[in-house]
Amino acid sequence: MSKSQIVIDVLLAIGALSSLVSSVAMLVMKDLYERLHYLFPPATLSVICFTAAVIVDKRLSQAGIKALLIMLALLALNSTLTHATARAARIRQFGRWVADATEVRGANDASTAGLNSRPLVDSAEEQP
């Protein structure tokens, strides 16, 4: 077994194991936002390992370039999709995307620390 074949096998094992572990972890997690984290290992670590394995095997041939394209597509698009999913989940849960002032600080805290935009977005009437 050549050195490159060993490298390919190790890369494939890392990619496959990370996908398997993250799929089981996604099943075990209780919360939607916790589950979202486990979309990233297959879309980052696994695809990078598989693409590296293809490039080690075939260099930058047609297969290597197509694997690179797949890797770039997954890296770029999956982060956008995950953010959009979290945004949709929050809007479904709270009815808005912008954070309420009471989510940033306690209801009785009058300081504006941590608020970059207009403070007291939804609870202006409650403040003294």
Next chain:
Amino acid sequence: MNAWLLAALALILSLIPAAIVGFRGDPMDRLIGLEFASIITTLTLMLLAHGFQRIPFYDIALAAGLLSFGGGLVFIRFLERWL
């Protein structure tokens, strides 16, 4: 069976938890299962194309990756606004 096909088999096994998540719970949970399954499908198609030495089949994996993004966005939009 070579290493590429073994890795593809492991990825196909990881579709089982994604299917379980996708068949139960809140619609947003199901959507996460679908998104996970689409990523795994893209990777599996890539590994199968390499394992069977069918280089043009990489295009199927690339198309699946791009189209699953669009499909996911449509589901997200509907779940956010109307469903």
